[in-house]
Amino acid sequence: MEIVMAIVIGILFMTATYLMLSKSLLRIIVGTGLLSHGAHLLILTMGGLKRGAAPLLGEQGPYTDPLPQALILTAIVISFGVTAFFLVLAYRAYKELGTDNIEKMRGNRGNE
Structure with a gap:
């Protein structure tokens, strides 16, 4: 299962x-979202994909480590806030400048 997750x-x-290497601001935002999802899966996979019970007192048997899941939950909340901020920033930049092209925002006309 770890091989499939690595792929x-x-x-x-x-x-x-x-x-993220494209010129469109919206594509850059989607790219950062995908990068954060990849990092979440990487943390979960590095923590180990095991089956087991929750670590409760009085329970016997194999336990799973809850630390990677807690880290991922925190990272999901942070990435949601950053994505919301990026979307508001992109909307405001589009309203002010009339484009979402990074080259035109810099003032470069490019080859267009």
Whole structure:
């Protein structure tokens, strides 16, 4: 199962890198979202994909470590806030400048 997760994480990182290198601001935001999802899966996979019970007192048996899940939950909340901020920033920039192209926002006309 770890091999499949490693392939999925690699595809997410590859897609996120491709999107973040584009000139469209909206694609950059989607790329950062995909990158954060890839990082969440990476943390979960590195914590180990095991089956087991919750670590409760008085219970016997194999336990799963709750620390990676707590870290991912915190990271999801933070990435949601950052994505919401990026979307508001992109909307405001589009309203002010009339474009979401990074080259035009800088003032470069490019080859268009």
